[in-house]
Amino acid sequence: MPELIEYVHTLAEEIGPRPATTDAEHRAAEWLEHTFASRGLETEVQEFSSPHTYSWAYVLYHLLTLASAFLAGFYAVAVWPAFAVSAIVAFVMWNDLETRWGLSRIMPKGPSQNVIARHVPRQRRGEKLRRIVVVAHYDSARASLAFAPGMVKNFATTFALMKWCTFLTPVFILAMALPFTAKAEPWLWYATMAVSAYLLVPLVINVHRELFMPYVAGANDNASGVAAMLGVMEALVPAPDANSLVTTSFPSLRRDAETIEKLGLLPEGTELRYTPAGGETSTELPDDFEWAEPGAEKERPRGQAVLDFDTVEFAAVGEDAPRPRSSSGTTGSWAAEDATDEAPVATGPVLPAEVAGYGEDEIAEQRRERGGLLGRLKPKRKEHDAGPTDWLGVDDSFDARKAGKEIGSWDKFAGGGDEDDDDAAGGLGWKGGWAGDDPIGDPEFASSEAARIRRRVTETIDRELTEKEVWFVATGAEEVGTYGMQALLRDYGHELRDALIINIDGCGAGSLYWASIEGMARRHRANPRLTGLARRVSRETETLIKPRPYKGLSTDASPALARGYKAMSIMAFDSEGMPVNWHWKSDTIENVDAELIEKTAEFVTAMVREA
Missing domain, CATH: 1.20.1440 (de novo design (two linked rop proteins))
Known part of the structure; x- marks a missing residue:
């Protein structure tokens, strides 16, 4: 797993400033789409229109x-x-x-996009999955x-x-x-x-x-939040099998005469030689092929694609002329016109008839073994069907009534008798269906074995995630008015009405908090369920994260809270309660704390597991 700071480097340094509705923002979206897809997630790009600036x-x-x-x-x-x-x-x-x-x-608008990735476990019949959405915007702002x-x-x-x-x-x-x-x-x-x-x-x-x-690099706001979201993805979503992600093409193989001889593919007495694939071919036909006109081109059926291939000639040794080909030597559409590859032509003796099939003597011998032509009419011997005596391991002389009288009492069915009892029962070693003592000697063997099998089957399953559907949403155009989040709620609001939305914003410098109150017009309180979950996770993991009101601009949680969704923001503030290097030229990767990003990813991961 790469260090999360490497994701910050990719966004803030390699891609650079990512203003809304620009090509740089689009390149960042493509990189995020590839990152999600390489993890095996179901990925979608949601396009929308957004103003260039507020x-x-x-x-x-x-x-x-x-x-x-x-x-x-x-x-x-x-x-x-x-x-x-x-x-x-x-x-x-x-x-x-x-x-x-x-x-x-x-205001004048341009195209922007959200990148949505879903991790959906297999849903059992009648089961309703809890949906959790982890959000982080990937665009950056202009300084002011x-x-x-x-x-x-x-x-x-x-x-x-x-x-x-x-x-x-x-x-x-x-x-x-x-x-x-x-x-x-x-x-x-x-x-x-x-x-x-x-x-x-x-x-x-x-x-x-x-x-x-100028536009800022946006290392803290919000490449750090995107990196933390990707860290949550790596912690929750298992890495896919590398073999399932490999795509490659295999070159065609051409074997020389020495290799073919070593492999035993060349018949004895034959000679292998190469001729150009597009070489000239003879149109002279033997007398017994008068039905084929020399050089005649077969009419191609309309509406169909036809490929003509070179054929490999096998002519008998000593023949003056090769056997006729089925085509005039044209090649498939993928071959280059100036191809210089040579096609193999093998010559050798004609195989005798005895090798090609059975002779008359062999056929007659097989008929005699089968009893002649009338042998099939003879009745077949009926196969012996297994009966109760075969199942019980006794012969036809066994008398069940006599054996029952010798057993005598029902007490002897408990299997507590000695060897004399077995002898009295005819030496069968079983009484009334009792097959002897339990070879394992554990009366709870069946239940313990079933539990062991269940553990083996589910040992690779993360039970804390089997009932959760997790969305990872990288929003665009947040810095011009949270238009990415508004587009997400507009198109998928019916699916997210009961979801828990965790927004990660500016978590690369300062001290980590969850925003208890936020909003620019009205002040919206964070969802009580999420705040209670954050308190419990902070206490159980001994992570010092506390609530704090946020009195800055809107985050991606603000439009969700304004519309009645369950949302909360995880942010890092300075001593004044503002993001560090917020919308300023100093928002570079040199001023980002890699350990704080890791801490944020671990905290949000624990929240998702506990939700």
Whole structure:
């Protein structure tokens, strides 16, 4: 099994930055598909459309809110239209943050894809498998000033300010429209402008992000999560037989005369020589073959593919002319036109008739042995059928009544008598079906032997996984709004309604936690069943992993929780509760902790087994 850090190297270094809807993201998806398939998993690529970025949608949100606040103070007739526009913007942006719908849906789009691999055990009749989904996104983000080392520690505060300023602006505009607030003008308008003015900060940051900032390698976010997911796959799914994965072609063999003689394939007295496969052939026919016209081409049936092959000639030694061929020497379609291979032509004596078949003397001798032609009419001797005496091992003179009288009492059927009892019973060694003492001497032999057979049959079966169907899902386009996870729930939601969804994100640096609360609009609590499972696994494995609220952007668990699915995220945070090197240029493989990825894979594997 390769080290999990090698998977991080492949994604972050060999493939590099993997922005949503780009060729690099597609190459990463192809690599993941190959990795899943090489493990023998049922693999599927789910295609969908996704925006290239989320930045321009939020630039529009901020511009419309600022314009509404500005116009409300300059024109009295524009107050109510400004309120309507700002209120609609706030409502639509809230739905966008909730991963539902918004302006992001109408932004320019491109193709993206999820890679889905399923490990499905054999299902017994009437058995319902528990479904567990392990998720990790494989795309990477563009850097932004909002995630610079000096600002990211305050990201939760700045993001909350952006939301509340957008939601409060229509409230202030509505207050300006009310008659009893006329005395508060123009101070109320100044307050409205002050609230909305903060939106200039995220507006400028998003424009700067799209115009000047590079894409990051995404080693921690989220090549580390993909590596941990592949580690779970390797721990749960047994490696397939290597022989079943080998595909090769076998070259054709050409044996020389010496090799054929050693193998005994050449008849005695024959000569082996090679002639070009496409060489000239004679069209002169002997007199006894007048029905075949020289050089005549056989008409090819229409609608059928016809292959003409060179034939091997076997001519008798001393013959002047070779025997006629069935074709004119054309070759199959796979042969090259300038082929120089030679076809073997063997010559030798004609086999005598005695060798080719039985002679008359032999046939007559066989008929005499069978009794002549009328021998078949004689009645056959009836085969002796086995009867009860054969089964019991006695002859025809055995008298069952006499033997029963000699046995006498039922007490002697218990088999507790001595050798004299056997002699009295006619020396049979058995009484009333008793075949003697148990040669093993263990009254529980049958049950113990059955248990041993069951152990031998099931010793290679992982019983903790026999009732679980595990999905491994590598999602695309997560960094532009969790569009990969939304596509998965849209197309497979009916299959995942009762599934447990474990999302792995940014587990390559920091301290490992499970996100107890997450979401950008509403705060969604992790599924109680999964949190209880995480606590139990942490306690039993003595792995120090605790819950912690996550106040950053949405993860792939966020749209699942928003739609009522059972989901939870496993993440690593710094002291401020944010992912390490999050969406910044320093998110490289040099800053990834390989042991933390291994720890994450072991923890999630234990959760899947205990689920």
